[in-house]
Amino acid sequence: xxxxxxxxxxxxxxxxxxxxxxxCILWIVPTLGLFVTSFRTRxxxxxxxxxxxxxxxxxxxxxxxxQTYCASCHGADGKAITAADLSNAGxxxxxxxxxxLLVMLRQPVNGNEVHLKDKALPTNTxxxxxTLSNVTTYIKNLSGQTKSTSQFTLTNYIxxxxxxxxxQDYLTDCKEKVSxxxxxxxxNASDILNSAGIGAATLNTLLVAIPSTLLVIFxxxxxxxxxxxxxxxxRQWIFALLIGFQVVPLQMALVPMAxxxxxxxxxxxxxxxxxxxxxxxxxxxxxLIHNFISTIPRDLxxxxxxDGANHWTAFRKLALPLAMPxxxxxxxxxxxxxxxxxxxxxxxxxxxxxxxxxxxNLIDPRGQNWHILTGAAFLSFLIPMIVFFAFQRYFVxxxxxxxVKG
Ligand code: HEC
Numbered sequence: 459x460x461x462x463x464x465x466x467x468x469x470x471x472x473x474x475x476x477x478x479x480x481x482c483i484l485w486i487v488p489t490l491g492l493f494v495t496s497f498r499t500r501x502x503x504x505x506x507x508x509x510x511x512x513x514x515x516x517x518x519x520x521x522x523x524x525q526t527y528c529a530s531c532h533g534a535d536g537k538a539i540t541a542a543d544l545s546n547a548g549x550x551x552x553x554x555x556x557x558x559l560l561v562m563l564r565q566p567v568n569g570n571e572v573h574l575k576d577k578a579l580p581t582n583t584x585x586x587x588x589t590l591s592n593v594t595t596y597i598k599n600l601s602g603q604t605k606s607t608s609q610f611t612l613t614n615y616i617x618x619x620x621x622x623x624x625x626q627d628y629l630t631d632c633k634e635k636v637s638x639x640x641x642x643x644x645x646n647a648s649d650i651l652n653s654a655g656i657g658a659a660t661l662n663t664l665l666v667a668i669p670s671t672l673l674v675i676f677x678x679x680x681x682x683x684x685x686x687x688x689x690x691x692x693r694q695w696i697f698a699l700l701i702g703f704q705v706v707p708l709q710m711a712l713v714p715m716a717x718x719x720x721x722x723x724x725x726x727x728x729x730x731x732x733x734x735x736x737x738x739x740x741x742x743x744x745x746l747i748h749n750f751i752s753t754i755p756r757d758l759x760x761x762x763x764x765d766g767a768n769h770w771t772a773f774r775k776l777a778l779p780l781a782m783p784x785x786x787x788x789x790x791x792x793x794x795x796x797x798x799x800x801x802x803x804x805x806x807x808x809x810x811x812x813x814x815x816x817x818x819n820l821i822d823p824r825g826q827n828w829h830i831l832t833g834a835a836f837l838s839f840l841i842p843m844i845v846f847f848a849f850q851r852y853f854v855x856x857x858x859x860x861x862v863k864g
Contacts, residue, residue, distance in 0.1 A: 678743030
């Protein structure tokens with residue numbers, strides 16, 4: 459009997475386990491892809507998928523196409539024809555794109571021969587260009603203009619931090635001198651806090667998120683204590699009303715708050731956005747901490763009052779330490795919520811773009827530089843991850859806050 463029943467139990471768990479594994483895969487694979495992509499070069503990101511790095515030994519991009527169409531005359535290293543040495547940057551630079559290369563290849567060389575002779579490119583122009591774009595990458599590589607494209611680099615991160623949208627990466631373009639005589643380069647250390655990059659935006663986000671979190675915790679804990687242990691008229695009603703406030707959608711308050719702030723001269727100020735986030739965080743904060751504090755045995759409070767403690771002391775010495783798990787989980791929630799907020803910051807903090815807003819500013823309207831986004835995305839969730847792992851042992855306890863009596 460026994461083996462059968464344990465087999466039954468195992469079979470019952472199969473769907474659950476399967477669902478859990480499936481969910482993990484669904485989450486992890488795209489994240490891993492983004493992570494790998496964030497370390498690939500701009501050129502590699504544009505031309506091949508991130509999974510190609512798993513294929514083992516990195517190949518030089520475009521080499522197979524080059525070998526098929528060009529190597530028979532130009533040689534594997536591009537040096538076979540001295541009049542057209544493809545390892546010479548001067549020659550290759552005349553054909554910056556696949557389309558210009560195609561135009562050249564369609565013209566006769568050496569009098570009336572067709573350039574490629576018997577090796578015809580795909581007849582469809584679009585396919586020919588896509589083949590040739592790999593070839594251009596390869597000959598640029600031969601002529602030393604681009605480094606091997608399968609290498610991993612940090613350029614996406616650097617470009618994201620300084621908000622660089624040039625044609626190459628920031629460090630490469632930086633090597634260009636500003637003047638021909640002085641050794642002054644295009645970039646400098648202050649670019650890190652450049653208003654176009656995410657360096658300054660990260661500071662702005664921290665400036666928004668930390669006070670908004672601390673205020674919610676402090677005011678929420680005080681209010682929760684009052685609702686739990688102070689006797690005043692209408693306590694139940696006010697508490698019920700407060701819980702009701704949780705259903706008010708934030709979007710409803712945007713216009714009236716914007717009007718109010720402009721009357722008070724507070725538009726685009728940090729104070730304004732702190733108050734906004736605090737206001738919308740408080741109902742839930744009070745609810746959560748109240749549920750936690752109200753389960754502390756009454757005897758504990760009575761004995762501390764008997765010892766002559768006032769409410770402030772009871773709050774500090776008894777309620778606050780015991781409510782720590784709830785406070786920690788609330789802190790994580792609020793911090794991550796404010797950190798990820800886009801709408802409120804976009805409207806109420808126009809002069810100091812925060813991270814989420816700045817990341818959208820980084821995207822070129824034509825979607826040309828999305829390689830920067832990969833770096834920016836990873837940097838933007840680094841700090842919430844640190845916060846989460848620093849407090850996660852409280853978090854698990856806090857999730858069940860108030861649901862366990864005693
Ligand atoms: C059948 C032989 C042959 C093949 C195949 C061939 N080429 Fe050439 N290519 C030549 C010759 C010969 C020249 C030199 C022409 C001249 O100097 O008049 C040349 C010149 C060039 C030049 C220099 C043009 C200039 O303006 O000076 C480039 C760039 C070039 N080839 C690229 C390519 C690429 C890319 C491929 C592969 C897609 C390729 N060629 C395939 C024979 C070939």
